[in-house]
Amino acid sequence: MGLFGKLFAGPQVDMAKSDANRKKMRELFNEVVENGQDYKLIFGFTEDIGWFNYGFVHGSKTKIGNLIVGWNDNSQTIVVVPTVPDLSGCGDATFYRRNEIRKAYQSKYPTDAFIIYPDRKGYIGINVCDWLEDEKLYVYVSQEEEVKEFTDFFLKRFQTK
Template sequence: MGIFGKLFKGPEIDQAKSADSKQKMRRLFDSVVPDGGQYQLVAAYTEDAKRFNYGLVHGSKTTYGSLIVGWKEGADPTVVVVPTVPDLSGCGDPEICPRSAVKKAYQNKYPTDAFIIYPDGRHYLAINTFEWLEDEKLFIYVDQGPEEQAFETFFKTCYATK
């Protein structure tokens, strides 16, 4: 391996800690979602950018929220979004979004590659999946490259409306 391979290796991932996070995600998800075991899971986050001033933005404040996202294929593909805390010590109520009830769903290309779901005419869900994030204070500590790719494929082929 050359010097560049050593310099740009990336973060060392604690696989035991990542596996523990995946088990905690499964337990939380199964505790609040009926038939939770039928769903594949991916850790994700959402962000809410609050802007000051109109026109040119002179300041902004972004808050992040951690999510457990479950999905299943079938006759009526379904996505379930469960808000949680980064250490997975608790979670909120799930938002269950069967494809047949969703008004619109697409992958937003700007400013992020968020998956956007409009479960009704009043609000939307923005889901940002990640292969790996290292900020343990804001995001779930998990290594999930294959899961992230599987969710993206599912969303684009079975769930998106445009």
């Protein structure tokens, strides 16, 4: 790759930082999930769009929630643990077992998200991606292979469509 190739390659992943965050994700997940080491992990995020109307101003404000998402093929379970971009802490785990959910599918619009309806009252949308550069909003981790593995797992084992 010549000089121009390097200039136009765009931002590059800092693999040392990514690996350190992957290790922190594992530690946090294992703290709140019994037998956490039995789950594969991926970073995901969810979006909550709040609409507002102030007279002449109409619009929306998006809130981002960072997630550590674990999945286990044998038990056909997805576990979601809320966290923050710097991985300084996490919340309680929520379990989605295949035999206990009402509906699950991969949404293509407006984003490529994995939607799970555990019951008639609520749902969760899990967005996953290879890597996001914005460390203020998202966990900094490169996960191309994990995205493929999670997508395959979800579509084969979880999707109800």
